[in-house]
Amino acid sequence: MSAKKWVLFSVFLGCLIFSLSPGPIHLIQNPTVWELREQLVFLTGACAMSLMVLSMLISVRFEPVNRVMGGLDKAYEIHKWVGIFSFVFIISHWLLEEGAHWLVDLEWIPNPGDLSDGTGFSELEISLFQAGVLFAEIIFYMMIILIGIALINKIPYRFFRVTHKVFPGLFLLLAFHAGTAQMKEHWLSSPGGYLLLILLSIGSVAAVIGLFQKIGNSKRMKGIIDSISIQGEILDLRLKTQDKVLSYKAGQYAFLKFEHDKEPHPFTISSYEENSDTLRFSIKGLGDYTKELKTKIQKGQSVRIEGPYGEFLFEDDSEKQIWIAGGIGITPFMARLEYFSNRGGASKPIDFWYCTRGSLDLQFPSSLDKICKNNSVNLYHLNSDQGEYLSLDLLREKMRNFGDLSIWFCGPKKFREYLIEGLKDYKFDLSKFHYDSFNMR
Incomplete structure (x- = not known):
């Protein structure tokens, strides 16, 4: 499922709860305007919490x-859009709640008076409700x-990571608000109220795991630089x-946390050997962190290793x-070529397109042509310095057609987007186009 479908699914779940x-x-x-506004407050709140x-x-x-989401990298893409739309619903929820009060205070609309159904509430219920509203x-x-920090890419990743750790605590407070707000209209005696409490409980467990820094705990292990x-x-x-x-x-890839830095970073494992205690990572200096790493x-x-x-x-x-x-x-x-080397070569036809700047003998790894030949x-190789670029027409010329094949891509985002757009024109089944994305925000 794409990010759009996951967002729609979450909104649908919020609407179902309501x-x-x-x-x-x-x-x-x-059926009055004030009652409609009151119920829209609850509806937007339910959708926001679902997201x-x-x-x-x-x-x-x-x-x-x-x-289910196609890998952690795809999950993070969905995470970004789910976060954006949850914020949209939070703003809508807040404006519906506060906007009416502003209009009354400005005397632009008459005060509707008490909108409750006349049911008495205990002092404990009133205190819990008011505390939840204050938190919100x-x-x-x-x-x-x-x-705002999460969406502004110019803000350094490490600062984004630190501020992002606050979200689990904020979620727990919002979950308290969502749970206690139900008292106002007696949701707790309805199926919607039960479903919302189950949802909040699931989210709260995840929030506690994040709050106490236990994410990926079962996948962690110690390592040393060999x-x-x-x-x-x-x-x-x-x-x-x-x-x-x-x-x-x-x-696959793993998160590495080195001694000089508190934050883990993802890197693809560039080797493959079963039951080996040695892992290889080939890292190019593309950003400040990787440039300074050496x-x-x-x-x-x-090194703390978390994965795969x-x-x-x-x-x-x-x-x-x-490829x-x-x-x-x-x-x-x-890594896949090393896997083949341990098993006598590839079991199906594979065409590998390697796009770089400079001639093949200057690329990493230096013995790539020999490794590929030994594994069938x-x-x-396409050298952009010589004006050689991969196009869909070139691929199709070599393939003759895009029949029963799959494409496995790893490279720059713009390159990937170019290929995807071109493949759409050729009516290629994009479920057979596979890629990893390391955009973690």
């Missing part, structure tokens, strides 16, 4: 959730700031796991595969 609450009946019994619960589930990296008012302004080599712009790193062996598949680490330092993650597994039932790598996007294919993989 439809099973006393709200629709109250509106039918009292936020999904956001919390994604943030804690549950394996079943990642798998404070949190709203904090949410504006934090979501060797470091520099090959051009590539930092070639080998780690040895200490407490256990990492069980993974070729094409000056910050040294042999023998400890990813669904870029090269597993499908197509008759042929097309496309742009620059350092070569890393998952290196057809290698095509």
Whole structure:
């Protein structure tokens, strides 16, 4: 499912919760503008919480959730859009609640008086409700700031990570508000109220996991830097796991947390050997963090490894595969080629398109043509310095058609988007176009 479908699913769930609450009946019994506004407050609140619960589930990296969404990288893309739309519903919820009060205070509309159904509430119920409302008012302004930080890409990733850790705590306070707000219209005695409480409980468990920094805890292990080599712009790193062996598949990645930095970063495992305690990571300096990495680490330092993650597994039932790598996007294919080397070569036809700047003998790894030949993989190298670029027409010329094949891509986002748009024109089944994205915000 795409991000759009997950957003629609969450909104549908919020609408379902509202439809099973006393709200629709109250509106039918009292069809006024003020009652409509009151029920829209509840409806937007239910949709906002539904979206936020999904956001919390994604943030804690549950394996079943990642798998359903096509991998952790796709889950983070969905997480971004779910967060954006939850914010839209939170703003709508807040404006519906506060806007009417502003209009009354300005004397633009008459004061409607007491809108309750006349039912008495205990002092405890009133105190809990008022506390929830107070929390919500404070949190709203904090949410504006934090979501703004999350959406402004110019703000450094490490600062974004630190501020993002506040969200689980904010969610718990909003969950308290959503739970106690139900008292106002007796939701707690309706199916909608029960369903909302179940949803809030699921989100709260995920929030507690995030709040106490237990995300990925079962996938963590200790490692040390065994060797470091520099090959051009590539930092070639080998780690040895200490407490256990990492069980993974070729094409997957892991989060690495080095001694000099508090935040883990994702890197593709560029090797594959079963039951080995050695992992290889080939890292190109594309941002501030990766550019400085070779000056910050040294042999023998400890590393926290968390993984594996990813669904870029090269597993499908197509008759042929097309591999496309742009620059350092070569890393998952290196792991798959090593997997083939341990099994006598590829079991199906594979055409590998490697797009770089400069001639093949200057690229990483230096022996790629030999490795591909030994594993019956057809290698095509395109050098952009010589004006050689991969186009869909060139692919089709070599393939003759886009019949029973799958495409596995790892490279720059713009390159990927270009290919996807072109494949749409050729009526290619995009479910057979596989990629990993490391955009974690």
